[in-house]
Amino acid sequence: MKVMIVGGGGREHAIATAVARSKQVEKIYCAPGNAGIAKIAECVPIGVMEFDRLADYAIDNNIDLAIIGPDDPLVGGIVDVFEKRGIRTFGPRKDAAILEGSKAFSKKLMKKYGIPTAEYETFDDPAEALKYLEGAKMPIVLKADGLALGKGVLICNTLEEARAGINTIMVDRKFGSSGNTVVIEEFMTGREVSVLAFVDGSTVKTMSSSQDHKRARDNDEGPNTGGMGNFSPTPFYTREVDEFCQERIFRPTVEAMAAEGRKFVGVIFFGLMLTADGPKVLEYNARFGDPEAQVVLPRMKNDIIDVMNACIDGKLSGIDLEFSDESAVCVILASDGYPDHYEKGLPITGFEAFEGREDYFCFHAGTRFDGDRIVTNGGRVLGITALGPDLATARAKAYEATDWIDYANKYMRNDIAACRQ
Numbered sequence: 377m378k379v380m381i382v383g384g385g386g387r388e389h390a391i392a393t394a395v396a397r398s399k400q401v402e403k404i405y406c407a408p409g410n411a412g413i414a415k416i417a418e419c420v421p422i423g424v425m426e427f428d429r430l431a432d433y434a435i436d437n438n439i440d441l442a443i444i445g446p447d448d449p450l451v452g453g454i455v456d457v458f459e460k461r462g463i464r465t466f467g468p469r470k471d472a473a474i475l476e477g478s479k480a481f482s483k484k485l486m487k488k489y490g491i492p493t494a495e496y497e498t499f500d501d502p503a504e505a506l507k508y509l510e511g512a513k514m515p516i517v518l519k520a521d522g523l524a525l526g527k528g529v530l531i532c533n534t535l536e537e538a539r540a541g542i543n544t545i546m547v548d549r550k551f552g553s554s555g556n557t558v559v560i561e562e563f564m565t566g567r568e569v570s571v572l573a574f575v576d577g578s579t580v581k582t583m584s585s586s587q588d589h590k591r592a593r594d595n596d597e598g599p600n601t602g603g604m605g606n607f608s609p610t611p612f613y614t615r616e617v618d619e620f621c622q623e624r625i626f627r628p629t630v631e632a633m634a635a636e637g638r639k640f641v642g643v644i645f646f647g648l649m650l651t652a653d654g655p656k657v658l659e660y661n662a663r664f665g666d667p668e669a670q671v672v673l674p675r676m677k678n679d680i681i682d683v684m685n686a687c688i689d690g691k692l693s694g695i696d697l698e699f700s701d702e703s704a705v706c707v708i709l710a711s712d713g714y715p716d717h718y719e720k721g722l723p724i725t726g727f728e729a730f731e732g733r734e735d736y737f738c739f740h741a742g743t744r745f746d747g748d749r750i751v752t753n754g755g756r757v758l759g760i761t762a763l764g765p766d767l768a769t770a771r772a773k774a775y776e777a778t779d780w781i782d783y784a785n786k787y788m789r790n791d792i793a794a795c796r797q
Contacts, residue, residue: 379681380405380434381417382424382454383445386708386741386759387666389413391445393737394673394680401681405437411750412740412758424449427457434463441466443684447523450642450662451477466684468662472633472640476662479559480521489632491625492656494649496561502546505558509538517561520545522554529600531563566651567612568658570668573626573646574683576692577639580630581683582622584675584699585613586668587793592715594791601715602756605792607705607767608671612650621648621655629660641687670739670759671704705774705793706761708741712787714755722752722784729780736777737761752783767793 379401381388389412395401396416407430409419422429424446434442442458444450444467453470467473474481486493494517499505509516518541520528528551532538545555572583586608592598625646633640645661645668664673673680677698686692711718720742727750730738739761742754760777764770771793778788 377401377440377681378403378405378438379441379443380407380420380430380437380439381409381413381443381445382407382430382449384408384410384413384424385446385666386739386756387664387669388445389739389741390669390673390737390759391443391664391680392417393739394676395443398679398681400679405433405439407433410740410753411743411745412738414745424454425452427452427454430454431458431461431463434458435461439463441681441684443467444642445663447473447476447661447663451523464688466642466688468640468642472638472642473662474638475633475640475644475660477523478521478557479519479659480557482660483559483561485629485632485636486657489628489635491628491632492654494562494564494656494658496559498557498559500557502542505542505546505560506539508560509535509542512538512560513562514538515563517563518542518545519559519561520551520554521557521559522551524551524554528554564649564651564656564658566649567610569610569613569648569650570665571613571621571626571646571648572664572668572672573644574687574692574695574697575630575640575642575644576687576690577641578630578634578690579692580626580644581692581695581697582618582626583672583697585609586665586671587612588665588668589789589792592789594789599715601710603665603667604708604710604789605706606667606671607703607771607793608668608675609703611767617650617655621646625655625657666741667706667708667739667759670706670737670761672699674737674761674763675699675702675704700763702763702765703767703770704761704763705767705770706739706759707774707778707788707792708756709758709760709778709781710756710787711742711752711754712785714787718755719785720752720754721746724750724752724757724781724783726781730777735763736773738777738781752785757783757786
């Protein structure tokens with residue numbers, strides 16, 4: 377069969393790597409892809425929001441399955457467009473992708489159906505938001521309602537910071553129209569973990585747990601990013617926590633979406649906070665996380681094509697998801713200055729060290745070809761992932777492998793999978 381993946385980051389490289397392991401797949405296309413994905417797929421220079429061009433290409437090339445990676449096209453309705461054109465597609469339709477597309481929607485959903493989450497209020501008027509803050513307890517969390525590349529969340533320790541945050545989101549429009557509405561949320565404390573789940577509209581099957589490092593610098597300092605590293609599984613996601621989440625969070629979320637007439641088919645990312653009062657939902661994403669996919673998918677034993685087809689056909693209940701007992705650690709190699717200002721176009725060397733190794737992965741996130749050279753093309757450049765029998769071994773191997781790669785403004789955190797052990 378022929379598969380087309382829409383997207384061009386580390387998540388899509390991890391998906392493409394999993395798809396390439398399937399004996400059912402003879403050809404992979406990726407739009408637009410990147411320099412790493414180009415090794416296992418034919419990259420197509422079409423942007424992720426060019427729905428009609430993508431659909432035309434899929435039809436012209438007899439694509440059997442399209443897999444949508446990023447949030448923007450999902451929230452924008454790419455699955456609806458593809459399905460109307462007769463293209464078999466893995467991912468939620470627009471009315472279901474709102475689970476990620478609007479934080480106000482997801483908070484209202486959780487409140488209506490009794491799904492544990494932080495207390496909150498939503499505001500469309502900055503003056504009303506500022507007035508609310510006067511009597512609010514600090515620290516407090518401000519969230520731009522829409523998509524913001526994982527950066528639209530501000531944790532404010534003082535009233536002054538919160539006021540400035542409202543101005544940043546709603547007045548200065550740092551995140552564009554995503555800041556038309558703001559969610560003001562109580563600050564929760566505890567361990568933050570992530571669980572990805574395949575969903576077929578009614579059945580939910582969870583993958584292995586993982587744990588992200590969002591802040592740009594060591595010791596969880598600096599601004600929020602799209603993720604500076606990850607590890608799987610996390611020791612804090614115990615059997616007891618899983619039983620609670622299955623009963624109170626995972627199944628109720630899928631059932632709530634169905635009850636709202638928004639049948640969800642695809643992957644739900646459950647961002648959780650393990651508070652003293654039990655697990656609560658921090659956020660939902662309507663797709664594989666990045667870099668979560670880079671530590672979870674290398675450990676999945678199933679043929680990913682079988683699982684995705686089962687989701688589309690409403691037959692996920694017949695799939696037994698299996699993951700290896702190994703641990704995985706991903707360290708993001710970024711461009712110095714990320715997530716603010718950074719230089720692009722710098723030559724990268726060292727990729728040959730990963731060739732022929734089954735326990736090391738170099739997932740490309742922000743790369744492109746410049747002639748025969750591979751150069752940097754983003755804030756997050758590469759995801760260096762290693763597998764090991766335990767977390768400490770996987771971590772040591774991942775950091776060992778970061779030394780194999782070199783480029784001029786290479787930057788990484790040095791405490792991935794360490795400060796959380």
